[in-house]
Amino acid sequence: MVLINEDERMTEKSDKKTKSGKVDLTDNEFRDLEQAAHRRGFPDVKEYLLALHHESSPKTAADSSGLEIAGVPLPILAHKTKLGRIYCGDSAALLGRKDPVGDDSVDLIMTSPPFGLLRPKDYGNEDADRYVAWFERFGAQFHRILKPSGSLVIDIGGAWKRGIPTRSLYHYELLIMLCRKFEFHLAQEFFWWNPAKLPTPAEWVNIRRVRVKDAVNCIWWLSKTPFPKASNRRVLQPYSPSMQNLLKHGYKAKLRPSGHDISDKFQRDNGGAIPPNLIALANTESNTAYQRYCREHDLPEHPARFPSGVPAFFVNMLTDKGDLVVDPFAGSCMTGYVTEQMGRRWLCCELDQQYVEGAKARFIGDGCLFADTGSTREAPYEIYAPRLPIGSEDGLPLAMDGGKTRPK
Numbered sequence: 001m002v003l004i005n006e007d008e009r010m011t012e013k014s015d016k017k018t019k020s021g022k023v024d025l026t027d028n029e030f031r032d033l034e035q036a037a038h039r040r041g042f043p044d045v046k047e048y049l050l051a052l053h054h055e056s057s058p059k060t061a062a063d064s065s066g067l068e069i070a071g072v073p074l075p076i077l078a079h080k081t082k083l084g085r086i087y088c089g090d091s092a093a094l095l096g097r098k099d100p101v102g103d104d105s106v107d108l109i110m111t112s113p114p115f116g117l118l119r120p121k122d123y124g125n126e127d128a129d130r131y132v133a134w135f136e137r138f139g140a141q142f143h144r145i146l147k148p149s150g151s152l153v154i155d156i157g158g159a160w161k162r163g164i165p166t167r168s169l170y171h172y173e174l175l176i177m178l179c180r181k182f183e184f185h186l187a188q189e190f191f192w193w194n195p196a197k198l199p200t201p202a203e204w205v206n207i208r209r210v211r212v213k214d215a216v217n218c219i220w221w222l223s224k225t226p227f228p229k230a231s232n233r234r235v236l237q238p239y240s241p242s243m244q245n246l247l248k249h250g251y252k253a254k255l256r257p258s259g260h261d262i263s264d265k266f267q268r269d270n271g272g273a274i275p276p277n278l279i280a281l282a283n284t285e286s287n288t289a290y291q292r293y294c295r296e297h298d299l300p301e302h303p304a305r306f307p308s309g310v311p312a313f314f315v316n317m318l319t320d321k322g323d324l325v326v327d328p329f330a331g332s333c334m335t336g337y338v339t340e341q342m343g344r345r346w347l348c349c350e351l352d353q354q355y356v357e358g359a360k361a362r363f364i365g366d367g368c369l370f371a372d373t374g375s376t377r378e379a380p381y382e383i384y385a386p387r388l389p390i391g392s393e394d395g396l397p398l399a400m401d402g403g404k405t406r407p408k
């Protein structure tokens with residue numbers, strides 16, 4: 001006899017946890033349910049039963065455009081190129097099957113899921129509190145499809161709590177869930193600094209002046225084993241002027257104040273500088289061919305597109321030509337576009353049909369249509385180092401109530 005305890009169930013109407021009854025099942029009945037749940041991409045029997053329940057409810061009637069699994073239509077193939085495919089639909093349903101993405105077959109999952117922002121954007125965010133639970137379905141499938149040498153790279157922005165100047169922990173909880181529950185390893189955390197980010201949230205940054213600009217996204221680089229294939233030689237950056245000078249004129253080996261011995265091996269030209277885990281890249285595309293196409297065809301421009309440099313960095317460092325890259329939250333399909341150009345195979349899946357229509361514009365026939373100009377900047381970005389206070393700023397008053405009240 002097996003008991004399924006659903007005391008902690010979240011209902012659709014309210015996020016309050018409600019008590020519900022217990023269900024008695026035989027071992028065989030439970031095993032059948034469990035196998036069906038896993039076959040269909042659900043992390044556990046509870047999620048599977050909830051999906052079956054949704055299926056039988058009239059407001060979630062099935063979409064006739066695709067096959068169905070437990071009430072979720074199977075994504076349909078929307079476009080194909082020489083190297084890749086775009087599917088339209090729920091990627092958890094797509095990845096819940098062994099076809100088209102088999103076990104241990106993917107070299108890189110490069111993605112930016114909808115963020116758990118507290119002020120929902122119009123590309124479908126889950127409430128931050130429910131975000132991690134929602135993501136578990138994908139975590140199970142990501143682990144299934146990834147090769148032991150493969151990497152899972154997730155770009156995820158932070159979120160502010162509603163009405164107070166403190167931050168949600170949801171993206172850290174997501175990271176911890178993926179590592180604890182699915183045994184992913186954190187190969188390295190990256191931070192994507194967008195120098196063009198506006199100073200938001202205005203209330204805390206511009207008006208009450210108690211927080212600074214929120215200008216980085218976290219990028220979690222995870223792997224199925226501690227040793228995913230990788231090479232930082234693929235992503236070297238130009239040497240700084242001082243390093244170029246040192247390479248040209250030499251360096252007298254000596255001890256640094258820190259005690260580090262700077263030996264003459266630092267004088268070797270290795271073809272470029274090893275980048276830090278900070279990706280500096282403005283997201284300021286405007287009037288690109290993709291955008292013009294969307295405008296001309298009355299399609300929405302995706303509001304949270306990658307600049308091409310973000311997927312390009314990881315595809316380059318973590319995959320070889322011919323490898324398979326998957327983006328399960330594809331949006332405008334920038335990952336597919338970059339991957340096609342770099343000679344890797346790819347599969348993208350996007351829920352929203354209109355975004356898929358726009359994404360198709362990136363490709364024509366079996367190749368890429370539009371040259372992307374998003375990441376051609378050669379000059380480095382500048383950021384000032386903190387310094388001791390100078391002049392009058394030293395005595396400026398602090399907000400003694402921590403910004404609880406608005407300044408008059």
Ligand SMILES: C[S@@+](CC[C@H](N)C(=O)[O-])C[C@H]1O[C@@H](n2cnc3c(N)ncnc32)[C@H](O)[C@@H]1O
Nearest residue numbers: 090091114304305306329330331332334350351
């Ligand atoms: C942050 S955006 C990705 C943008 C993308 N990186 C780009 O460069 O355009 C997240 C996307 O995930 C899509 N999405 C949300 N849930 C999904 C699901 N279950 N299956 C597939 N796509 C989903 C949303 O419609 C949204 O377009």
